[in-house]
Amino acid sequence: xxxxxxxxxxxxxxxxxxxxxxxxxxxxxxxxxxxxxxxxxxxxxxxxxxxxxxxxxxxxxxxxxxxxxxxxxxxxxxxxxxxxxxxxxxxxxxxxxxxxxxxxxxxxxxxxxxxxxxxxxxxxxxxxxxxxxxxxxxxxxxxxxxxxxxxxxxxxxxxxxxxxxxxxxxxxxxxxxxxxxxxxxxxxxxxxxxxxxxxxxxxxxxxxxxxxxxxxxxxxxxxxxxxxxxxxxxxxxxxxxxxxxxxxxxxxxxxxxxxxxxxxxxxxxxxxxxxxxxxxxxxxxxxxxxxxxxxxxxxxxxxxxxxxxxxxxxxxxxxxxx
Numbered sequence: 091x092x093x094x095x096x097x098x099x100x101x102x103x104x105x106x107x108x109x110x111x112x113x114x115x116x117x118x119x120x121x122x123x124x125x126x127x128x129x130x131x132x133x134x135x136x137x138x139x140x141x142x143x144x145x146x147x148x149x150x151x152x153x154x155x156x157x158x159x160x161x162x163x164x165x166x167x168x169x170x171x172x173x174x175x176x177x178x179x180x181x182x183x184x185x186x187x188x189x190x191x192x193x194x195x196x197x198x199x200x201x202x203x204x205x206x207x208x209x210x211x212x213x214x215x216x217x218x219x220x221x222x223x224x225x226x227x228x229x230x231x232x233x234x235x236x237x238x239x240x241x242x243x244x245x246x247x248x249x250x251x252x253x254x255x256x257x258x259x260x261x262x263x264x265x266x267x268x269x270x271x272x273x274x275x276x277x278x279x280x281x282x283x284x285x286x287x288x289x290x291x292x293x294x295x296x297x298x299x300x301x302x303x304x305x306x307x308x309x310x311x312x313x314x315x316x317x318x319x320x321x322x323x324x325x326x327x328x329x330x331x332x333x334x335x336x337x338x339x340x341x342x343x344x345x346x347x348x349x350x351x352x353x354x355x356x357x358x359x360x361x362x363x364x365x366x367x368x369x370x371x372x373x374x375x376x377x378x379x380x381x382x383x384x385x386x387x388x389x390x391x392x393x394x395x396x397x398x399x400x401x402x403x404x405x406x407x408x409x410x411x412x
Contacts, residue, residue: 097193097209098227101130106169108162108189111141112181117246117281119175120145122195122217124154125239126174129225132233138166142183148284151276152242153235162189175217177201177377180386195220199368200377215260218243222263234271241272246281249333254363254381292321296331302341303399304406309335310345314391318349332360332382343367343402347395355394358384365405373401 101107109126111119123139130137139158149155162168169190176182177198194205197220199212214220218240225232232240244264248256251264268274285293295317301310311331313323335344343365346358357374359367360382367383374397376385387394 093207093209094223094227096207097195098224100170100191100193100207101135101224102133102228104135104170106136106167106190107138108166108168108171109137109139110171110173110176110182110186110188111139111158112176113142113183115141115143115145115149116175117149118216118218118243120149120152120155120158121239121241121243121246122174122221123158124152125218125221125236125243126172126195126224127154127157128233128235128239129221129228129230132230132236133228136167138162138168140182142186147286148280151280153238173205174221179204198377199379200372200383202377213257215255215257216243216247218247219260219263222267232267232270237267237270237272238277241267241274242277242281245274245277250278250282255379288322292323293331293334295321296334300335306340307342308345308402309338309341309343310347311335312347312391312395313349315349315351323348323350332358336360336362345398345402347391347398349391349394353388353390355387355389355391356384357387357394357398370398370401370405374398 107130109123111123123141127137127139140162141158142160145158170193171188171190172193172195174195176196177200179186192205194203194208195217196210197212197214197217201210203210209220211220222240225236241264244260248260296311299311302308332344332346335341342362344360348356350356359371361367363381366380368378368380371378371383371385374385374387376383378384387397389397
């Protein structure tokens with residue numbers, strides 16, 4: 091792939107890099123940032139990682155996580171900004187401005203290709219898999235640290251290899267990562283079985299406030315601002331609430347509404363496949379994958395629900411047999 095060669099050539103020949111991930115980072119974002127960080131550091135490069143967070147406690151085990159900062163150090167020399175897992179620049183921070191030449195590495199179908207160089211492959215399981223491709227192209231050793239971080243990316247974005255984005259190549263890469271030193275049992279335990287007490291309370295609230303539509307094929311939950319604040323969702327919200335709702339028998343689509351502030355509502359979508367939620371989210375200003383997407387609406391919670399439900403009505407025929 092020509093674009094892979096171009097990206098790899100820059101990483102090989104240049105020296106000063108900033109690796110940028112999206113706010114509220116998930117496992118793929120954190121794993122791809124840190125794996126690329128170690129890859130470049132091992133090549134003798136000058137590297138910084140930027141993420142505005144918050145970074146949840148169950149990522150504390152990730153190698154290099156302490157090097158991920160919500161700021162760029164003063165006097166840092168940066169010639170290239172590498173964005174990973176960011177469909178658009180707004181996912182980083184409303185006020186962030188790129189520094190230097192921009193390289194955009196992503197696998198989201200809805201990526202707007204904002205980079206000077208865009209390495210985007212919607213057919214890969216995760217951005218971590220793309221970092222693996224870069225390491226292979228550069229003929230760099232996959233150290234235990236890099237293996238751990240890439241494995242986290244893949245495991246998180248495939249739902250432990252159960253989502254439809256898991257391919258035979260994904261399994262082959264995972265096997266190589268284990269052989270390279272990734273402790274897959276430890277990674278899975280830290281990621282999936284390290285929930286805080288507060289996160290369990292959030293899950294209990296979610297299960298106690300389920301709403302259903304369209305013959306129970308759509309399940310949704312809302313978190314008004316007072317609930318959002320009282321549950322400390324910014325710090326404690328589990329990443330997989332929408333996946334949990336989607337797991338209910340008969341539910342084809344799950345939706346979470348989170349009112350962070352007045353006229354600031356985050357909407358998360360998960361689909362079993364009958365509805366392409368990247369299209370739904372894209373039509374209201376968001377983006378993502380066919381089965382996992384999201385959007386931020388600058389309206390009230392009630393107005394946001396109306397926008398989403400009106401958009402969703404266009405797809406009802408895909409859910410309910412005639």
